[in-house]
Amino acid sequence: MAKNRDPNKYPRQRTMFGTYEFPSCEEIINAYAKEFPNYIIPQGDTVFGFWMQTLADLEFLDLELQGLTEKYKIDAVNRVVNFKGDEEFIRLRVAHLEKVKGKTTLYTDFVDKFGDTNAYAFHNLYPYKGKFYPRVVRTLINAFKLNHNSFLLDPFNGCGTTTHEASLMGIKSVGIDVTPMGVILSELKNGLLFIEEKKLSFSPSELQDILKAIENKTWQHNDPLIYKLMLTVYFDTIDAFLRTSRYNKKGKIGLFIEKLNYIKDCYKKTMEIKDKYKLKFEPAKIIEGDVLELKNITEMKEKFDACITSPPYYFSIDYVGKDKIAYDYLGVDTKKVESKYLGMKNGNPKGNYRRLPPRVALYYEDLKESIKNIFWALKPGGKLAIIVGDSTVNGKKIPTTMMTKKFCEEIGFKFEKLIFNPLLGARNRAIRGESVIICHKPTKV
Ligand SMILES: C[S@@+](CC[C@H](N)C(=O)[O-])C[C@H]1O[C@@H](n2cnc3c(N)ncnc32)[C@H](O)[C@@H]1O
Incomplete structure (x- = not known):
């Protein structure tokens, strides 16, 4: 058919190689490969991390650069940043950049070493x-310009x-x-940063004895950190074991050792980063x-430069029930703990929340009281970031985000910004996303 085409009507098309021969698949790939650097390698030396995926990430980058640099310009199309500021400091602190002036950031080292962001x-x-x-906490610490003299509250x-x-x-x-x-x-996360490595070293038979002692409720140790660490590893082991015992070949002791080894590995990697960057925890x-x-x-009155926090989301997570194994073991009265949760006190709501179910109204009263207490604990000029989400109960959305913003303003905070961060994944989850509400306490109250 092609042979009989009218050449005036259908002029012969040259291929991308300037010939009339149709190129092979390899030739096409090679030709595009030469072009790739022009398209996918960022044109700059200060480049976005691969973990920057959403518009919220772009807003977070913007927010932290406000705190970290003197001047900056984000080029979102090419995924690069131009800035003026202390390169070394930014490299140690920033959470959204992979490289700063061509050198890998500390955050990238964390991501590479631990294989997770x-x-x-x-x-x-x-x-x-x-x-x-x-990463969000790191971003906010940067945005709030906190340094080693600052005090942060959660x-x-x-x-x-x-x-x-x-x-x-x-x-x-x-x-x-x-x-x-x-x-x-x-306490464990805090203590493990300062412990000597040798204190985490136990022989398999010592670990077997520890597991036995925990099961017999005779476990003791003169270092409270090791005492709590072993209990925590045990609770995690039992939880995993109950869920997997039918096909778990490692047995309880195998799982126990594996979980402890994971923590020892985290210790090793964290200390390598500490030494590499000469960090002072x-x-x-x-x-x-x-x-x-x-x-x-x-x-605590007016002690803090900033507060970064997230109240319990209304009715979405059973914080106490999910650690039943631990509380049964420790003999903790979970009802007593739960009674202190926001919104769990008895009685009728005092405020004017007539259209809300009384439980939600009680929760809002406590939430407002908590924000008042945070206001009291912040220095004048102190910064606040509250992370909240709107849960859905019986098909109805509980408007916690806007209520939180309203409470902050009523209490005296000056609202600055709200960033919505979608939680990607399951469609039917009770929480579809969360918002970061940023405010400050005015210098003159
Ligand atoms: C959304 S979680 C915070 C999680 C935290 N940001 C983290 O990364 O682990 C809310 C927390 O508020 C705590 N909580 C609830 N009521 C409280 C109260 N009255 N005082 C202090 N903490 C409370 C819960 O125990 C829960 O740990």
Whole structure:
């Protein structure tokens, strides 16, 4: 057919190689490969991390560069940044760039070493539900220009993401939580940064004895950190064992050793990064307590330069129930712990929340009270970032994000910014995304 074509109507087309021969597949690939650097290698020396995936990430990058640089320009199309500022400092702190002036950032080293953008250092020590992304905490610490003289607060510290990230960045922090298991985990993450490596070394037979002692409830150790570490590894082991015992060939002791080895590996990698960058970790102060009683700790009045926190999301996570194994073992009265949770007190709501179910109204009253206490604990000019999500209960969306923003403003905070961060994945989850609400306490109240 092609042979009979009218050449005037259908002029012969040259191929991309300037000939009339049709190129082979390899020739096409090779030709495009030569062009690739022009398209996919960023044209610059300060480049985005591959983990920057969403528009929220772009906003987070913008936010941290405001705190870290003197001047900057983001080129989102080419995934590069131009900036003026202290290169070394930015390389140690930034959470969204892979390279700064051609050199790998500390965050990239964490990601490469641990093979994950959030489970680095001891952040992944134990599966605490509803925890922060450490990268967001790092971003906010940068945005708020915190340094080694600053004090950071998280009054809903959970398993200690804020305090652990602050410690890694050399910033003093205080973490408060009402849940005993959260407190144990925060203390562990804190203590493991300062322990000697040899203290983590146990022979297989010693580990067998430890496991037996824990099971017989005779486990003791003169170092409270090792005592809690072994218990935590045990709780995690039992949980995994119950879920997998039918096909688990390692047995309890195998799992126990594997989980402890994971923590030892985290220790080794974290210390390698510490040595490489000559970091000075800062210990955090962890307190088991109720945010609604914060004012009882009088020395906390106007002590903090910033607060980065996330209150419990209304009815979405059973923080106490999911650690049943641990609480049964420790003999903790979970009903008592739960009664201190935001919105769990008895009685009728006092405020005007007529269209809301009373439980939600009680939760909002406590949330507002917590924000008042945070306001009290911040220095004038202090910064606040609250991370919240809107849960869906019986098909109805609970508008916590906008209520939180409203409470902050009513209490006296000056609203600055809201960034919505979608939680990608399952469609039917109760929480579809979370928002970071950023405010500050005015210098003159
Ligand atoms: C969304 S989680 C915070 C998780 C934390 N950002 C992390 O990364 O682990 C909310 C936390 O608030 C705590 N909480 C609930 N009511 C509290 C209260 N009255 N005082 C202090 N903490 C409370 C819960 O125990 C839970 O750990």
